[in-house]
Amino acid sequence: MTNIKKKNKNTLLEKEKKLGLILLLPTILIVFSVVIFPLLANFWISFKPVSLGDLRPPKLIVKERIKGKLSNKNQLAEIQYRYRNSSIKYDLENVIIKDTIPNGFTVKDLHPAQFCKIKLKELTCNLNNVSSRSSGKIIIKIHKNDQWQKELDNPKKTKPLVTFSSKNVLTSFEFNTENFKKVFSASEFFEVLKVSFYYTIFGTAGALLVGLLAAQILQKSFRGRSIVRGLLLFPYVSPVIAVAFAWVILFDPFSGIVNSMLIQMNVIDKPINFFGQKYTDIIIFGYVFKFPLALSMVIAFEIWRYFPLSFLFILARMQSFPEEVYDAAKIDGASPLQQFYYISLPFLIGIMSILFLLRFIWTFNKFDDIFLLTGGNAGTRTFTVNVYEQAFAISNLGAGAAVAVVIFIFLLTFSLFFMRYSKKETF
Template structure:
């Protein structure tokens, strides 16, 4: 019989003393900046200032009635949905492929993971040259196979700028999805697939009945993490387009930067940042609600 251990008051005191330093650091790193941003959002604060006239919720009212804000919000959802959905589909397909046994599988894994290891600034600058309308290799390749008749201005056109930044984002971060899903795929017992083959199950039936139930929790968690990280991703869009042309790629993080460091309106920038935070909290609540329902059905 397993021996049970009763928690003594001294044990609790030691646990609290052990956790106190971490809790204090977490409080300094999270709570203090958050409270500061909330305070700034309720004031008319300019650049280089830490306080200003108290204006209440006027910054939030401006954001919710501003055409610029709603354009940025729409662009943010397009950027996030486009990037994350493509990352998840591409990552799942490549993870299933890399989970199979074939020659030079280790080399293939290293090549696929390479984009995730390259510094973002370096990757974006390389892609800027690739998108260049005159010397870019992308236009050259598309014209060589006859898909386009003249060079496209990828980053300076409102019709292709968002597509361009989504392509770069997917290329840079889909390896994270591959890593996450490949780990859980390798933990699935092979005996289940062997039994399914004996029963005459097709490849799709094996995926639907065996693979998908095993990887679904990790798949959803990975999608949630990528959604959160992509939602406040700044450097890719800023380095590629700066939010242009004509605000066609201005997302909420870009708008926060513009308001805070170009227009010197830190109060409005803080308000936009808090609204972004509230949107992410809602997404988290939806995710955890979905997970609780899924666990209740099992």
């Protein structure tokens, strides 16, 4: 009896397992092909000297030309095949060009004779190697014979057939660490590292603080609160490209409102290029500080765009908090600041630290915002912008991939830290 029960249970479990895996399989496949595979491919590419041009495979370009009159029986005409290796980097190997000479012609001369053969009107040229950027000519001298027919016999009617093999850097098994050497030894590496961490730490902390303030303000109920709550989420839900360009135009040095306004009110006398100036001097009590202007602007944008998120989370958490505790504290004579410091803050610290970690990871990975605001110039180049810069601006895919690997390693470290931490805290 118990045996049968057990058996039934087991088959049910087996069935469930199977069904579960079937339901998850499409997800696994899609995610594997578009996320995991590229991730591995990224490691692969980062160890190879690949440039953007390598994505276009090398080709042998052959052009056929005819010189002289073909219809003249006594005169020799020439068929010329001009070939060129389109790649500036890679040699082509085992190059063979084949073509058919129509029956109406007799071949008189062949050049270069050591490579080319004619067998039964079939021209075969075995050129072996064509090195990068090199070109050459095959010349065949022909004249008309008795079988010639006007319409049928045109040597150009059959296209030359080209076969060759070439090395493909993407799939070959050659690896080197040049890319990483380049990335780490460049003097800008530490600059990029510094900027990345400045941006991430100040952007994350700023957004969290402003979000906390906003949540405190919106916790008090007042008329129109739900409208204001919706309003404050605008920066986060709008397309990044729209709001980034709005900021760029707002702070434009020539036609931007902020600059004109500041000049108008006699606060400054020259327009400030907010997103294009690396440093600006700020004089406090006679000391001159070099203030990283563009970086601060980018951080300000980051705070502006992402404070709604922390605000939303913190507000949700605060509204789940029992009101009675505050009432009890009031009776005990706790002042508002004490209530905040001793009741609200300890209650919020869990969600805030989780938010900080998650946002830290996301800010570190942020590309769009900086790219659209400054293009990574004026001291705002973070790792993510550097990926684009290396891979597509300097068109060195390998170096770009190496930077992406560096990002991924940082990401992995942060996420392991996050995973370990979030186990302790309930989200």
